[in-house]
Amino acid sequence: xxxxxxxxxxxxxxxxxxxxxxxxxxxxxxxxxxxxxxxxxxxxxxxxxxxxxxxxxxxxxxxxxxxxxxxxxxxxxxxxxxxxxxxxxxxxxxxxxxxxxxxxxxxxxxxxxxxxxxxxxxxxxxxxxxxxxxxxxxxxxxxxxxxxxxxxxxxxxxxxxxxxxxxxxxxxxxxxxxxxxxxxxxxxxxxxxxxxxxxxxxxxxxxxxxxxxxxxxxxxxxxxxxxxxxxxxxxxxxxxxxxxxxxxxxxxxxxxxxxxxxxxxxxxxxxxxxxxxxxxxxxxxxxxxxxxxxxxxxxxxxxxxxxxxxxxxxxxxxxxxxxxxxxxxxxxxxxxxxxxxxxxxxxxxxxxxxxxxxxxxxxxxxxxxxxxxxxxxxxxxxxxxxxxxxxxxxxxxxxxxxxxxxxxxxxxxxxxxxxxxxxxxxxxxxxxxxxxxxxxx
Amino acid sequence: xxxxxxxxxxxxxxxxxxxxxxxxxxxxxxxxxxxxxxxxxxxxxxxxxxxxxxxxxxxxxxxxxxxxxxxxxxxxxxxxxxxxxxxxxxxxxxxxxxxxxxxxxxxxxxxxxxxxxxxxxxxxxxxxxxxxxxxxxxxxxxxxxxxxxxxxxxxxxxxxxxxxxxxxxxxxxxxxxxxxxxxxxxxxxxxxxxxxxxxxxxxxxxxxxxxxxxxxxxxxxxxxxxxxxxxxxxxxxxxxxxxxxxxxxxxxxxxxxxxxxxxxxxxxxxxxxxxxxxxxxxxxxxxxxxxxxxxxx
Numbered sequence: 001x002x003x004x005x006x007x008x009x010x011x012x013x014x015x016x017x018x019x020x021x022x023x024x025x026x027x028x029x030x031x032x033x034x035x036x037x038x039x040x041x042x043x044x045x046x047x048x049x050x051x052x053x054x055x056x057x058x059x060x061x062x063x064x065x066x067x068x069x070x071x072x073x074x075x076x077x078x079x080x081x082x083x084x085x086x087x088x089x090x091x092x093x094x095x096x097x098x099x100x101x102x103x104x105x106x107x108x109x110x111x112x113x114x115x116x117x118x119x120x121x122x123x124x125x126x127x128x129x130x131x132x133x134x135x136x137x138x139x140x141x142x143x144x145x146x147x148x149x150x151x152x153x154x155x156x157x158x159x160x161x162x163x164x165x166x167x168x169x170x171x172x173x174x175x176x177x178x179x180x181x182x183x184x185x186x187x188x189x190x191x192x193x194x195x196x197x198x199x200x201x202x203x204x205x206x207x208x209x210x211x212x213x214x215x216x217x218x219x220x221x222x223x224x225x226x227x228x229x230x231x232x233x234x235x236x237x238x239x240x241x242x243x244x245x246x247x248x249x250x251x252x253x254x255x256x257x258x259x260x261x262x263x264x265x266x267x268x269x270x271x272x273x274x275x276x277x278x279x280x281x282x283x284x285x286x287x288x289x290x291x292x293x294x295x296x297x298x299x300x301x302x303x304x305x306x307x308x309x310x311x312x313x314x315x316x317x318x319x320x321x322x323x324x325x326x327x328x329x330x331x332x333x334x335x336x337x338x339x340x341x342x343x344x345x346x347x348x349x350x351x352x353x354x355x356x357x358x359x360x361x362x363x364x365x366x367x368x369x370x371x372x373x374x375x376x377x378x379x380x381x382x383x384x385x386x387x388x389x390x391x392x393x394x395x396x397x398x399x400x401x402x403x404x405x406x407x408x409x410x411x412x413x414x415x416x417x418x419x420x421x422x423x424x425x426x427x428x429x430x431x432x433x434x435x436x437x438x439x440x441x
Numbered sequence: 442x443x444x445x446x447x448x449x450x451x452x453x454x455x456x457x458x459x460x461x462x463x464x465x466x467x468x469x470x471x472x473x474x475x476x477x478x479x480x481x482x483x484x485x486x487x488x489x490x491x492x493x494x495x496x497x498x499x500x501x502x503x504x505x506x507x508x509x510x511x512x513x514x515x516x517x518x519x520x521x522x523x524x525x526x527x528x529x530x531x532x533x534x535x536x537x538x539x540x541x542x543x544x545x546x547x548x549x550x551x552x553x554x555x556x557x558x559x560x561x562x563x564x565x566x567x568x569x570x571x572x573x574x575x576x577x578x579x580x581x582x583x584x585x586x587x588x589x590x591x592x593x594x595x596x597x598x599x600x601x602x603x604x605x606x607x608x609x610x611x612x613x614x615x616x617x618x619x620x621x622x623x624x625x626x627x628x629x630x631x632x633x634x635x636x637x638x639x640x641x642x643x644x645x646x647x648x649x650x651x652x653x654x655x656x657x658x659x660x661x662x663x664x665x666x667x668x669x670x671x672x673x674x675x676x677x678x679x680x681x682x683x684x685x686x687x688x689x690x691x692x693x694x695x696x697x698x699x700x701x702x703x704x705x706x707x708x709x710x711x712x713x714x715x716x717x718x719x720x721x722x723x724x725x726x727x728x729x730x731x732x733x734x735x736x737x738x
Contacts, residue, residue, distance in 0.1 A: 006453070080697060084486045101700065105487045197572055197587060253572070254592055268572075396698040400506075400679075407681040413593055416682075437503070 032064045033325050035332055036089035038079070040072040041352075044286045048350040052341045056332060063328055083107050086322050090329040091336065093145055094318045096133065097391055103136035104393040109319040111140045114330050121334060129386045130356035134316050136393075143337040146345065146353045147314030148281040149382030150212055150301055152181075153373075157294035158200070158276045162187040167277075167299040168375050174303075178216060178241065181277075181302040185251035188276030201268050202251040202276040205242075207406060209279050209301075211389055212311040214238030216304020222390035226435070231428035234306065240420035243409050247417070254410060270296075285351040285373050298373040300381045312386040314356070339363075354379045394435055401430035480706035489703065496707035507708070509683050510691035511715075517598060517687070518666035521605040526658055528609035530651070533617035534643075547618075550610030562675040565604050566591070591677055594684040601672060601685060613658045620654040621647070652731040660723055664716055688712060 039049055046069050053065045068089065070078050076095060082088040083102070094102070102108065115121050123131060123140075130144040154167050164184050170176040185202030192199055214220060219235030222228050229235060245252045253268050270278040271287070273294050278284075279301065288296060300310060317337050323329040335341060342355045343365040351373065355361055361383075367376050405427035408418045418426070455462070480496055482489040500507050536547050556564070568575050569590035577587045590600045624647065632642045648655075670689035673679060679686035679694070692712070696705030 006457075010457075077697065080486065105485060105700070107487070195581065195587060254589070396694075396700075399698075400694070403678075403680060404682055407594075411593070411681060412589060413595070416594060 030064075032062055033328050034064050034066055035091065035323075035325060035329055036066045036068070037332065037336075038068045038070065038089040038092040040070055040075040040093065042287060045283070045350070045352055048344050048352060052336055052344050055340070055344075056335045059335070060328070060331065063332070065332070088320050088322070090320050090323040090325065091332045092318055092320070094142060094316045096313050096315050096389075097395055099134070099142065099316055100136055100391055100393040101395060103141045107318075107321075108141040109321040109323075109326075111143070111319065114319075115140070118330075118334075125339075125357050125359055127356055127358060127361075127383060127386075129312050129383070129388060130314055133314060133388055142316030142318045143333060144314040144356045145317035145337050146283065147356045148283055148312065148353050149379065149386070150208065150279055150311035151282060151284075151298045151378060151382070152277050152279055152301055153270060153284065153288060153296055153298055154184075154277045155270070155273060155275065155294055155296055157273070158188050159184065162276075164188075168297060168378070171299050171378065171381070176299060177303040178213075178305075182245070182249065182251070185245070185276060186249055189249075189251045191250065198250065198253070198268075200274045200276070201253055203245065204255075204268060204270065204275050204278040205245070205252055206255050206279070207403070208311065208389070210239065210242050210406070212301050212309050212387070213242050213304070215309030215311075215387055216302070216306060217241065218304075218306035220390075222392070222431070224390075226392065228428050228432050228435070230431070231424045236421050236424045238304075239409065239424050243420050243423075246410055246412075254412060282354055282379065283352045289351075289371060296372055297375050298378045299375060300378050308385045310382045310384065310386050311389065312382055313388050313391075314353070342366075354382065397437070398431040398434040401434050402427060405430070476706040476709060479703050480710050482703045483701075484703040484706070485700045486702060492703070496704045497711075499704065500707055500711060506683065506686065506691050510686045510688045513598065513684065513686055514667055514669070514688040517601060517605075517669065518663055520599075521602045522659060522662040522666050524602065525605055525609055525613065525662060526655065528606055529611075529613035529658065530617050530655075532609055533614045533621055534647075536614070537618060537621045550614065552610075554608050554611030558671040559675060561604075561607065562672045565600075565607075565672070566676050569600055592681055594682050597677060597681060597684045601669070601676075604672060605666070613662070616654050616658060617651065620651045624650045649732050650734075653733055656723070656727050656731045660720060663719060663723075667712065667716055 037053060039046075041049055049069075050067065053067055057063060057065060076098065079088065079092065079094075088107075094108075115123060126144075127147075130147050131140070134140055134142040134144055152167065156166070159166060162184070164187055167176055167180075167184065170180055181203075188200065188202035189198055190200040191197070211221065214230075214235050215238070217234045217238040219232055219238050220229050221235070222230070230239075246254060268275050270280075271291050273291075285298070300308070317333055319326075319329055319333045337356070339355070339357045339360045342353075342357055342360050343363065344350060345352045346355045346360065347365045348369050348371065355363075355366055360366055361380060369376055405418075405423045408416065408426075409420060409423035411417050479489060481491060481493060483492050483495075532550060536543060536550065540546065553561075567573075571577060571587050571589040571592065574590070576590065577585075580588070588596055590596050628646050628650070629642055632646050637645065668689055669687050670693065673685050673687045673690045674693065677685045679690050688708070689712075692705050692708045695708065696702045
C-alpha cells in the first residue's frame with residue numbers, strides 16, 4: 001500500500017511537469033508558419049517595432065511572428081547563449097559593436113545569394129555607409145535596421161538665457177564649428193564657487209564622441225586596413241580638445257564611459273534641464289519627447305579644423321542560417337528593413353533612426369515634423385561626411401586598452417592624470433599589442 | 442534488518458533523490474567537467490580544438506590583467522572579510538543584549554541583506570555619486586570637498602569595501618547571534634566569580650566559544666569575496682584604470698566579451714584551485730585556534 005502511494009505521488013509530481021514541457025515544445029497546428037523575431041528597445045520603441053511586425057502579418061496572413069523584446073543591457077548575453085545552442089530566432093537585431101566578431105564566427109546567413117536571386121530587392125537604394133557596415137570580408141551578412149547618427153541635442157531655453165545664437169541658425173550659415181560649440185558650453189556652464197561643482201553644465205558627452213572630434217582634426221583611431229594611428233598629430237589634437245573640455249574649461253561632467261548600466265546614472269540630466277547640450281544618437285529623441293519644461297531640438301556635430309565628420313552607425317538585422325523557414329524569414333528581414341518599415345521607425349511618430357533607403361530621405365513621412373525634433377535637415381546632413389567607428393572582429397580585444405587610457409587622461413586626480421599626447425602614445429602602443437595578440441587566437 | 446530490505450530501501454532512496462542527482466550531474470558536475478576539458482582548448486562558442494596548456498601559460502605569463510585582477514580581488518578580500526566579521530560580531534553582541542525592541546532591531550539590521558544585489562548596486566551608485574551623493578553631502582558638513590568615490594583609482598576599491606559592510610547584519614550576524622546564545626551562562630558566572638572584567642570575559646570566554654562560527658563565517662566570507670562580480674560589473678565595469686577589475690569580472694570579459702571561452706574556463710579553474718588551497722590552509726590552521734565543544738560522555 002505504501003509502495004503504491006509512493007509511486008502515485010511520484011507520478012503526480014512528474015506528470016504535470018512533463019505535460020507542460022511537451023506542450024511548450026509541441027509544434028502549433030494552426031496552419032501558419034511561425035517565425036521568431038527578437039529585438040531590444042524602450043517601451044516607446046517597441047510600439048513602433050510591433051506595428052511593423054503586425055503590418056508584415058497583414059501582408060502575409062500565413063505567417064505569424066513570435067516577438068521577444070529583451071532589455072538592451074542583457075540582450076547580447078541572451079543572444080550569445082541562443083547562438084551557441086543554435087536556438088536563435090529566425091530574424092533578430094544585432095548590435096553594431098559585435099557584428100564583425102560574430103560574422104567572423106559564421107553565425108549569420110550570408111545574403112549575397114538571396115539578393116542576387118531576388119529581383120524585388122535593390123541594394124542601390126541603400127546609402128553606402130549602411131550597406132558597408134553589414135559587410136564582412138566582402139560579403140553581406142545583414143541589413144541595417146536602426147541606422148543612426150551622433151547628434152547634438154540642445155536646450156533652447158538655456159541657449160536663450162545665455163544670449164547665445166541658436167545652433168541651428170549657425171549650422172545653416174555654415175558656422176556651427178568646434179569653437180562655437182565650446183563657446184556655447186562655456187557660456188551655459190554655471191559653477192558654484194563654494195564647492196566647485198557645476199549646478200548647470202554646458203555639455204554632456206561620452207566615449208563615442210572622441211571619434212568625431214578626432215576626425216574633425218584630421219586624425220583617426222584605426223584605419224580601414226587595421227593600422228593604429230591614434231598617436232598621429234591630428235588624433236592627439238582631437239584628444240587634447242576632448243580633455244580640455246573637462247580639465248581646462250570645466251564644461252562637462254566627467255564622462256562615464258566606463259561601467260555599464262550604472263554609468264547611465266547621470267548626475268546631470270538633459271531631461272531635467274540642467275544640461276545645455278548633449279550628444280546622443282538619433283533614437284534619444286523618443287525619450288526626450290517627454291520633456292515638457294523646455295524646448296529642445298537637434299543639430300549635427302560641429303565642424304572641425306579639418307572639416308565636418310559625422311559619426312554614423314546602425315544595428316543590423318540578421319537572418320539565422322538555421323531558420324526552419326528560410327524563405328519566409330528572408331521576407332521578414334526584407335520587410336523590417338524596408339522603406340515601409342522605415343516610414344514607421346524614422347517618421348514623425350517615432351524618430352528612432354534615419355532612413356537607410358535613399359528613396360525615403362525625400363519622403364514627406366520622414367521630412368515632415370509636427371513635434372520635436374523639427375530640424376530634420378540635421379539628420380540629412382549626417383550622411384554628408386559620414387564615418388563609422390573602427391569596429392572590427394577584434395573590437396573587444398582593444399576596447400579595454402582604450403578605456404584604460406581614457407581613464408588616465410580624464411581622471412581628475414592630478415597626480416595620475418596623463419596628457420593627451422601621453423595618452424595617445426600609450427593607447428596606440430597597447431592597442432597594437434592587443435591586436436597582435438588577437439591575431440594569435 | 443535483512444540485506445534485501447536494506448537494498449530495497451537504498452533503491453527507493455536513490456530513486457526519490459534521483460531528480461536532484463540528475464540535476465546535479467546535468468547542471469553542475471557535467472558543466473564542471475566540460476569546463477575542465479575546455480580549459481585545455483581554444484573555444485569561441487562555435488568550435489573548439491585542443492591546445493594543451495597554452496591557456497594556462499598565457500594566464501601566467503602573458504596576461505597582465507590576470508595578476509591585476511587577482512591583486513584587486515585579494516586586496517578586497519583581505520580588507521572586507523575581517524572588517525565584515527568584526528562588524529557582524531559587534532552587531533551580534535549588541536543585539537544579544539536585553540534591549541527594548543530587540544526583535545525589531547534584529548529585523549531592521551537584517552533587511553539590507555534582502556535587497557537584491559543589482560538594486561543595491563544602483564542604490565550605492567547614487568549614495569557614492571560625486572555631485573549629489575548622500576555620503577559627500579554628509580562629509581561636506583565637516584568641510585570635505587566632494588570626492589569622486591567611484592571615479593578615483595584611490596577610492597574606488599575602498600568604496601566597494603564600504604559597500605560590503607552594508608551586509609554585516611545578514612547571515613553572518615545571525616550565525617554569531619546563535620553562537621552567543623549557545624554559550625552557557627555558567628562560564629560567565631565562573632569567570633565573574635574569579636574577578637574577570639567584561640573585556641576579559643569577552644576575550645577568554647566569548648571569543649573562544651565563538652571560534653567555530655568565526656571559522657565558518659571567515660571561510661564563506663573569503664569564498665564569497667573572491668567571487669564578487671555584480672557590483673563591479675554594474676558600478677564601474679572594472680575601472681577606473683582597472684582598479685576595481687575583480688577576478689570574476691575579468692573572467693566574464695574574456696569569456697563573453699572576447700569570446701575566448703577556453704581561456705575563461707582556465708581562469709575559472711585557477712580560481713577554484715586558489716580557493717581550494719586557501720580553504721585547505723584554513724582547515725589546517727583551524728586546529729590551533731578553533732575550539733569545538735566536546736560532546737558529553
